[in-house]
Amino acid sequence: MARSRSLKPGRPAYQQIADELRASIRSGELGDGDRLPSETELIETFGVARMTVRAALQVLQHEGLAVAEHGRGVFVRHRRPFRRRSVQRLSRAQWGSGRAMWEADTAEDRTVSATIEVTRERAADDIADRLRVPPGTDVVVRRRLHSVDGQPLQLSAAHLPAEIAVGTPIAEPDTGPGGTYARLEELGYPLEGFVEEVQARMPSPDEARLLALPTGVPVITIVRVAHTSDRPVEVNEIVVNSDLYVLEYQIRP
Amino acid sequence: MARSRSLKPGRPAYQQIADELRASIRSGELGDGDRLPSETELIETFGVARMTVRAALQVLQHEGLAVAEHGRGVFVRHRRPFRRRSVQRLSRAQWGSGRAMWEADTAEDRTVSATIEVTRERAADDIADRLRVPPGTDVVVRRRLHSVDGQPLQLSAAHLPAEIAVGTPIAEPDTGPGGTYARLEELGYPLEGFVEEVQARMPSPDEARLLALPTGVPVITIVRVAHTSDRPVEVNEIVVNSDLYVLEYQIRP
DNA sequence: GAGTGGTCTAGACCACCAC
DNA sequence: TGGTGGTCTAGACCACTCG
Numbered sequence: 001m002a003r004s005r006s007l008k009p010g011r012p013a014y015q016q017i018a019d020e021l022r023a024s025i026r027s028g029e030l031g032d033g034d035r036l037p038s039e040t041e042l043i044e045t046f047g048v049a050r051m052t053v054r055a056a057l058q059v060l061q062h063e064g065l066a067v068a069e070h071g072r073g074v075f076v077r078h079r080r081p082f083r084r085r086s087v088q089r090l091s092r093a094q095w096g097s098g099r100a101m102w103e104a105d106t107a108e109d110r111t112v113s114a115t116i117e118v119t120r121e122r123a124a125d126d127i128a129d130r131l132r133v134p135p136g137t138d139v140v141v142r143r144r145l146h147s148v149d150g151q152p153l154q155l156s157a158a159h160l161p162a163e164i165a166v167g168t169p170i171a172e173p174d175t176g177p178g179g180t181y182a183r184l185e186e187l188g189y190p191l192e193g194f195v196e197e198v199q200a201r202m203p204s205p206d207e208a209r210l211l212a213l214p215t216g217v218p219v220i221t222i223v224r225v226a227h228t229s230d231r232p233v234e235v236n237e238i239v240v241n242s243d244l245y246v247l248e249y250q251i252r253p
Numbered sequence: 254m255a256r257s258r259s260l261k262p263g264r265p266a267y268q269q270i271a272d273e274l275r276a277s278i279r280s281g282e283l284g285d286g287d288r289l290p291s292e293t294e295l296i297e298t299f300g301v302a303r304m305t306v307r308a309a310l311q312v313l314q315h316e317g318l319a320v321a322e323h324g325r326g327v328f329v330r331h332r333r334p335f336r337r338r339s340v341q342r343l344s345r346a347q348w349g350s351g352r353a354m355w356e357a358d359t360a361e362d363r364t365v366s367a368t369i370e371v372t373r374e375r376a377a378d379d380i381a382d383r384l385r386v387p388p389g390t391d392v393v394v395r396r397r398l399h400s401v402d403g404q405p406l407q408l409s410a411a412h413l414p415a416e417i418a419v420g421t422p423i424a425e426p427d428t429g430p431g432g433t434y435a436r437l438e439e440l441g442y443p444l445e446g447f448v449e450e451v452q453a454r455m456p457s458p459d460e461a462r463l464l465a466l467p468t469g470v471p472v473i474t475i476v477r478v479a480h481t482s483d484r485p486v487e488v489n490e491i492v493v494n495s496d497l498y499v500l501e502y503q504i505r506p
Numbered sequence: 507g508a509g510t511g512g513t514c515t516a517g518a519c520c521a522c523c524a525c
Numbered sequence: 526t527g528g529t530g531g532t533c534t535a536g537a538c539c540a541c542t543c544g
Binding site for chain 4: 265266267301302303304305308322323324325
Binding site for chain 2: 510
């Protein structure tokens with residue numbers, strides 16, 4: 001970043017400053033983890049007020065290109081999607097093998113952890129709808145926060161009709177080898193398939209906190225419905241840190 | 254929003270104001286499309302400076318909850334994912350039928366349009382990698398911007414080895430009934446399957462402009478690889494407006 | 507013209523970090 | 526202790542929308 005740069009009229013100053021910094025990042029002049037010029041430096045370089053350079057830095061943060069660290073500086077953000085979920089994770093071989101399904105694509109040397117809370121509730125309308133049960137029907141809800149190496153990755157809330165789950169390991173925090181899906185098969189609910197609906201949006205403040213999301217990182221939401229041949233048996237609402245995930249799907253024509 | 258509300262110390266004022274407005278939106282007190290209190294009103298209500306209420310309003314905009322319209326006000330944003338892409342759109346029945354594949358899930362009464370540009374380029378490293386050809390190999394690139402009812406929905410850039418595509422309708426703007434995939438089959442490349450890698454991130458300024466994305470709306474990126482039994486034949490990089498899409502995937506165990 | 511949001515200034519005080 | 530970013534003020538002028 002050269003000394004004393006001039007700004008052209010017509011385009012807002014903060015956007016021009018953001019443009020220059022963005023170009024430096026895209027070109028590689030500023031690499032992953034590098035510190036951007038400080039606010040003081042930018043004020044001197046461009047001859048503008050502090051709030052103006054702050055606006056420019058905010059733009060980059062909301063684009064997910066930079067993160068501010070209080071007392072240290074603003075840094076180029078580095079993406080590192082170290083996990084990927086593949087279709088195979090929902091194969092019977094996977095959860096039939098006794099491995100926890102969600103560990104399917106976790107490398108062996110990673111530390112996987114989860115907090116879990118199991119409750120019994122009345123189903124919200126959208127959940128009841130997807131489970132094809134009357135609104136307000138009792139459901140068992142398994143809420144989890146999954147982390148790998150201490151980094152929170154995803155929130156999930158699995159809903160199953162209470163009629164199916166109560167009195168079984170599915171209503172316990174630890175469902176045992178193979179998890180919920182293995183238990184469902186044992187209970188006489190052979191799974192025929194899954195449907196996942198995928199969307200993306202910005203996180204709520206709560207989600208940002210729980211997933212330790214920096215500014216400018218969206219979440220991917222997945223609603224997965226597990227079916228037997230004649231009825232849906234589980235609706236899982238999943239919210240994942242989009243920075244750490246690549247979802248992979250295979251499709252046959 | 255009651256008159257003259259007090260702010261508690263400890264939490265920044267702009268966040269408390271954002272909290273109150275967010276709660277009004279979540280509770281339904283402020284519904285889709287409703288106007289939020291103006292900056293002037295918020296200044297009077299909370300007794301703070303203008304930049305403070307603007308910071309609060311920016312928070313909501315970056316969360317995707319509100320949009321500002323210059324000269325009119327700040328409004329509750331309404332999500333309307335009016336399209337959904339399903340697995341069936343990649344079924345042979347779909348593109349074998351002569352319908353353009355991407356129209357699979359478009360309602361009949363919508364106006365679908367696309368701009369297209371076909372070029373011949375040397376493959377970038379990641380594309381070459383996925384096509385399993387040497388870096389710099391010639392590829393035909395079909396870049397499109399799809400819109401429905403004038404609303405831009407997605408950008409796509411389909412890359413095919415020039416060796417396969419040149420001299421065929423695939424290298425023409427109009428590929429004919431059934432599109433690229435129908436032509437590939439006719440040319441002796443029967444498709445065995447597709448793999449899609451899905452991620453989400455904030456858009457670049459260019460993407461935000463082309464897709465007419467408001468502040469706080471991420472994009473979903475899809476990299477789709479189409480395979481024959483022995484080689485990948487197309488890599489399609491897709492960027493979609495996450496506000497208008499629900500991706501649907503079916504998985505069999 | 508009145509009301510709205512968009513940009514910008516020139517200060518202030520504070521909280522956090524590193525040395 | 527000096528440098529960093531975080532919050533906040535009290536103004537200013539501008540651009541857009543609508544009646």
